[in-house]
Amino acid sequence: MNTEQTRKRLVIGNWKMHGQLTGNASLxxxxxxxxxxVSGCDLSVCVPFPYLDQARASLQDSVISWGAQDVSTHEQGAFTGEVSAGMLADFACQWVLVGHSERRTLHGETDRLVAAKANAALQAGLTPVVCVGxxxxxxxxxxxEDVIARQLAPVLALGAQQVGRMVLAYEPVWAIGTGRTATPEQAQAVHAYIRSQLTGLGVPEVRVLYGGSVKASNAxxxxxxxxxDGALVGGASLVAEEFLRIAAA
Structure with missing residues (x-):
């Protein structure tokens, strides 16, 4: 089977810490x-926690799904400021980003913690989008390749059944919000390496997205x-027309 033909494209917008109720409504x-x-492509937006209900209310009868940008490893308890996977499920989230480079850098998230968050998401029926770069x-x-292998190791250790329910996203840190984008060939080389890791585990069909200054002009x-297999889109996801042009590509 040609897994390339069976992997449906996926474009996810990451709003990061942007948004206000009025502006969100328009977007x-x-x-x-x-x-x-836009046909032949799954579409989703990952919004800040306070706007999950707004996203649900606006998108629930549309072809666009929604998700969150982070999740706790804990189900409940004395973890002030944390949000559990079960809470995200209450808002009908389909996706949750884990291990975004900003979380790794600014909050010191380790590879093991990222894997634990991915596993917590799966337990609640969410699809984790595991970011590496x-x-x-x-x-x-x-x-x-050494960095990618290290970041993926605890995730792949969860096993084929778990990893098969995930999405991976390669986001070179040097290309996030900088305007610099990996060339298609550079990005493909890393994606091919990630695919080889997935194939070794027996799950070559897992979708791998590219993130890092994706725009309609380079999509x-x-x-x-x-x-x-698609894109994890940052700033360009805050403009509906630009985001949809990326998906149409």
Whole structure:
């Protein structure tokens, strides 16, 4: 079986810490209205926790799904400020980002913690989008594959059954919010390496997204690569027309 043909494209918008109720309403309306024209691609937005109910109310009858940007490893308890996977499920979330580079860098999240968060999401019926990627220094030192292997190790250790229910996202740290984007060939090389790891585990069908200054102008060339199954979109997801143009690519 050609797994490339069975992997449906997926484009997820990561709003990061942006949004206000009024502006969100306009953005969500634009997405809901324009999304039916985009075919052959799953669409989702991962919004800040306070706006999950707004996203649900706006998108529940649309072709766009929604999710959160982080999750706790705990089900409940004395963990002030944390949000459990069960709580996300209450808001009908389908997705949750785990291990985004900003969480790893700014909050010190370890590879083991990221795997634990992914597992917690799965236990609640959510699909974790596990983010991996190297810094500029690591890339220039030729350590990209070593870094990816280290970050993936505790995730892959969860086993084929669990990993088969995930989505992975390669986001080179040096290309996030910088305007710099990995060339399609650079991105494909890393995606091919990730695919080899998934194939070794027996789950080559897992979708692998690219994230890092994805725009409508570069989306088509990235999506033309055989192992890039879609995109995790940051800033461009805050403009409905631009986000939909990326998906249409």
């Amino acid at each position: 969500l309306d634009g997405l809901r209205t324009g999304a039916p024209a 190297e810094t500029l220094a690591e890339q220039e030192a030729g350590k990209t 088509a060339s990235l999506f033309a690569m055989p192992d890039i």
